Amino acid sequence: MSRRIPGLFAVAALLTIPNWLGAQTETQRSSDPLFRVSDEVQRLAARVSPSVVKILVSGYGPVNENGSRETALIGRQRSIGSGVILDPNGYVITNAHVVAGAQRVRVTLYSRAGGQSLQALESGPRARVVEARIVGVDKATDLAVLKVEETNLPVLKLANYADLRQGQMVLAFGTPEGLENTVTMGVVSSVLRQLNPDTATVYIQTDAAINPGNSGGPLVDIDGKVVGINSSIYSESGGNEGIGFAIPSLIVSHVYKEIRAYGHVHRYEIGARLQTITPTLAAGLNLARDHGVIVSDVEPDGPAETAGLHRQDIILKLNGMAIESLPMYSASLYLRRSGDAVALEVERGAKGDTETVKLEIPVTAEDQDLDNLVGSLDPAKALVNRLGILGLEINSKMVQMFPDLRIKSGIVVAARAAGAAMESGLESGDVIHQVNTTDIASLDGLRAAIRVLKPGDPVVLQIERDGALRYLAFDWE
Secondary structure, three states: OOOOOHHHHHHHHHHOOOHHHHHHHHHHHOOOHHHHHHHHHHHHHHHHHHHEEEEEEEEEEEEEHHHOOOOEEEEEEEEEEEEEEEEOOOEEEEOHHHOOOEEEEEEEEEOOOOOOOOHHHOOOOOEEEEEEEEEEEEOOOOEEEEEEOOOOOOOOOEOOHHHOOOOOEEEEEEOHHHOOOEEEEEEEEEEEEOOOOOOOOOEEEEOOOOOOOOOOOEEEOOOOOEEEEEEEEOOOOOOOOOOEEEEEHHHHHHHHHHHHHHOOOOOEEOOEEEEEOOHHHHHHHOOOOOOOEEEEEEOOOOHHHHHOOOOOOEEEEEOOEEOOOHHHHHHHHHOOOOOOEEEEEEEEEEOOEEEEEEEEEEOEEOOHHHHHHHHOOOHHHHEEHHHOEEEEEOOHHHHHHOOOOOOOOOEEEEEEOOOOOOOOOOOOOOEEEEEOOEEOOOHHHHHHHHHOOOOOOEEEEEEEEOOEEEEEEEEOO
16 A cells, blocks of 8 residues: 655645746735845845855764763764854854864865755755864854865855844854754844853844754844854753854954964953942942942952052943943953053942042953964974974973963973864863873974874873863874
8 A cells, every 4th residue: 555745745736836826926026025025035045155164073072871971981973063154265263162172173165055946956055075174262252263275265244243233133054953054034132142140251142043053153134244153052952942142243253363363362351350240249348339340359460450440449431331241341342452541430439439430451461471482483393293283392481481380391382383184172272291101391202202103093192271181082194
C-alpha cells in the first residue's frame, strides 16, 4: 500500500496556480504597502547574505560523559557559528565564544545569496570552505577577529549606534543549528540592555529569532548596516523565546579596530571604579540620590585622583552628556582615546549638603606595557614561525613589569604572527611555561622543543593566562 506525502503534493499544487493570480499580485504590489515592505526585505536579504559566513571550529574542550556533570573529560569538539565580513581583504568579526578552544578554524564563503525562491534552490549559493586564522580575541566583549586569505569579498558596514531606536525593524542573519543562510526578522526591543547592574557590558535586545549557531552573525537595519553582532539568548528551553542579545556596533567598531592594529584590545580608563547606585546603597551611605553611578574606588596616584576625584562622588555628566547608568559611562569612554581629557561633573557630599564639582581627567590605556614590548622586538629574533607568535624571554626586568606572574620564567606571547602553520589557541599576553613535559625558559628552548615534533604528535602547552595556569592541547600538523 502506497503512502502519500502531503508536503510534496502541496508544493506541486502551488506550482500549478493559474498565472492570473500572479498578475493580480503584480497589480497589488504597486499599491499595497505590505507587498512593498516584503519586496524590500527580499532585496535586503539578497544583498546582505553574501557577506555572512559560516564558521566551522574544531578543537578540544570539556566533554561530559553520559550527560553527567561530575565526570569532566577533555575531548575533541566541533562547533558551528556565524560571522560577518567587514573588510574585502578577508577580515571577519564573530564571537569570542565561537572560537574558544579552537585548534582549527574554517570559514564558508558564499558568492551569492541562496534560498531566495523555490526556483533558485537548484543553483543555490556557491560555497567555498577556506582556512582562517584568529587575529585576536577579546573575552570581555565576547568578540574575535578572523582572517582568511581572500580578496574582493562582499562586506557590510557598521551602523551608527546613536541612531538606533526602540521598535526599529532589524534582521538577524546566521547559521542557527547549522542551517546556513538563515534570516529572521523582528524589532529592537531595547537599545541599551544591561544584564548585570555592576558591569558596564551592554547589549541590544531584539525579538528577531536567534538560536544556537546564530552567534557571531550580524543584526542589520533596513539599510543593510550592522547594528550589532548576535551574541546570546535568554532561554529556558535552549531555543528562541523572543529575547535575544547583540553586541552594539559602537563596541564592535572599537574592538575590531584595536584587534586589527594590536592583536588585543586596550582598556581606556581614568583610574576610577564605578558602581550602579541602588536604593539600599543610597540609604546606607546617605546619598543625595538613589539612582545613577557612584565612584567606589580611585586608583592611588592615578589620573582621577590627581585631578581631584573622590570616592562616593556621584557622576552627573561626562563631556556634557548626563550619565544615568554604568553602560552610559562606559559607552562615553569608548569614544575617547589615550591622551584625551574628559570633562567630568560630579555631585559630592551627603544628602542635604552637596556641591557640584567639575573636573578635567586625562584618559589612559591599561595595556601599554605589552605594546611597548612589541615595539622593541626584533621580529627576526622573536619569531617562532611554527607557532605563529612573536615571543619574548622573561627576564628580571619583565618580572618587575609583570609582578603577578605565577612562574617567573617562560616565553611571553608578545603578538601573533601572520601565516601560522596551525591554530594553537595562543593569545597575546599568554606565557608559555612548558611544551609537553619540557620546561621552557628561552626562545631557543621553545624552538628546540617543537622542532622534534612530527605531524600527528600530541602537543600540550602549559601557559599562564590572566593569572591562572592552564593547558592548550592540540595535534601537531
